[in-house]
Amino acid sequence: MSSSILVTGGAGYIGSHTVLQLLLGGYKAVVVDNLDNSSEIAVKRVQELAGEHGSNLSFHKIDLRDKPALEKLFASEKFDAVIHFAGLKAVGESVQKPLMYYDNNLIGTIVLLEVMAAHGCKNQLFMVGRRWYHAQRNPISATNPYGRTKLFIEEICRDIYQSDSTWKIILLRYFNPVGAHPSGYIGEDPRGIPNNLMPFVQQVAVGRRPALTVFGTDYGTKDGTGVRDYIHVVDLADGHIAAVNKLADPSVGCEVYNLGTGKGTSVLEMVAAFEKASGKKIPLVTAGRRPGDAEIVYASTDKAERELNWKAKYGVDEMCRDQWNWASKNPYGYEAPESTN
Numbered sequence: 001m002s003s004s005i006l007v008t009g010g011a012g013y014i015g016s017h018t019v020l021q022l023l024l025g026g027y028k029a030v031v032v033d034n035l036d037n038s039s040e041i042a043v044k045r046v047q048e049l050a051g052e053h054g055s056n057l058s059f060h061k062i063d064l065r066d067k068p069a070l071e072k073l074f075a076s077e078k079f080d081a082v083i084h085f086a087g088l089k090a091v092g093e094s095v096q097k098p099l100m101y102y103d104n105n106l107i108g109t110i111v112l113l114e115v116m117a118a119h120g121c122k123n124q125l126f127m128v129g130r131r132w133y134h135a136q137r138n139p140i141s142a143t144n145p146y147g148r149t150k151l152f153i154e155e156i157c158r159d160i161y162q163s164d165s166t167w168k169i170i171l172l173r174y175f176n177p178v179g180a181h182p183s184g185y186i187g188e189d190p191r192g193i194p195n196n197l198m199p200f201v202q203q204v205a206v207g208r209r210p211a212l213t214v215f216g217t218d219y220g221t222k223d224g225t226g227v228r229d230y231i232h233v234v235d236l237a238d239g240h241i242a243a244v245n246k247l248a249d250p251s252v253g254c255e256v257y258n259l260g261t262g263k264g265t266s267v268l269e270m271v272a273a274f275e276k277a278s279g280k281k282i283p284l285v286t287a288g289r290r291p292g293d294a295e296i297v298y299a300s301t302d303k304a305e306r307e308l309n310w311k312a313k314y315g316v317d318e319m320c321r322d323q324w325n326w327a328s329k330n331p332y333g334y335e336a337p338e339s340t341n
Contacts, residue, residue, distance in 0.1 A: 009085030064108030180326035187326030189333030216289035260299025
């Protein structure tokens with residue numbers, strides 16, 4: 001009997017790639033997503049890419065705050081673990097609408113944890129996007145409401161484990177996911193204004209935007225632009241599979257792992273790599289630094305390599321190659337242009 005994994009937010013960018021890797025790894029995957037910022041088309045494409053394993057995927061349109069719907073799902077199926085991606089994630093929007101973010105991200109997570117506990121499912125992976133808070137500070141602090149929801153949920157997970165050591169919780173902190181599945185069939189398709197560098201770059205490359213705005217060109221880096229740890233989304237997905245496998249280890253309590261490459265790449269280096277991969281010139285507009293942006297951020301991945309037996313395999317060239325393959329085949333993402341306007 002293959003293990004059954006519930007993936008919340010499994011129709012999203014990282015979620016869909018992780019679901020595919022789960023299926024190819026022999027797991028059964030059940031996706032729950034309210035489709036606020038994702039597309040059911042992604043789930044269907046994952047099913048196709050999984051081939052004979054596609055029959056092990058099912059989808060339920062559920063908002064995590066809908067406790068009766070979640071209860072019904074848990075009553076109908078036994079889950080071996082939960083990978084929790086679901087949540088709103090636009091930093092600027094979180095500053096404008098903090099209550100919406102606290103309601104969606106915190107309440108949704110609390111309801112999920114309550115239902116998991118009630119049904120004896122106490123194995124969980126939770127994702128924490130590292131770039132929106134300062135882990136090097138003591139105490140850890142966040143720079144915006146979105147980041148704070150992530151930190152609060154981390155603390156909730158720690159408190160739950162302290163109160164009941166039968167829980168196994170792995171908190172994954174990751175950095176800047178880019179790229180797409182090599183098939184070009186699934187990839188990142190943000191609704192509205194993208195939050196990250198590479199969706200902007202790809203939208204310029206396919207003619208949806210006139211130019212890329214580079215925020216901050218006076219940092220103390222080799223070319224003056226910010227340096228980040230970019231990780232191929234397939235590497236990141238494989239990191240989640242390694243973490244799911246780690247949940248079988250009886251010594252796991254509440255653990256934290258960084259998933260990154262351990263290397264920094266500047267904005268201009270990333271743009272140059274994408275231009276090389278796509279053969280397209282990306283026009284640039286420079287602007288001042290954004291509040292809260294750090295100069296250099298990259299991961300220390302030693303613990304993940306040692307304890308999860310996981311290491312990122314792909315470099316910047318492969319990330320840009322696969323990103324362009326996705327963008328060129330799907331210039332308007334999963335939807336036709338008419339439905340995105």
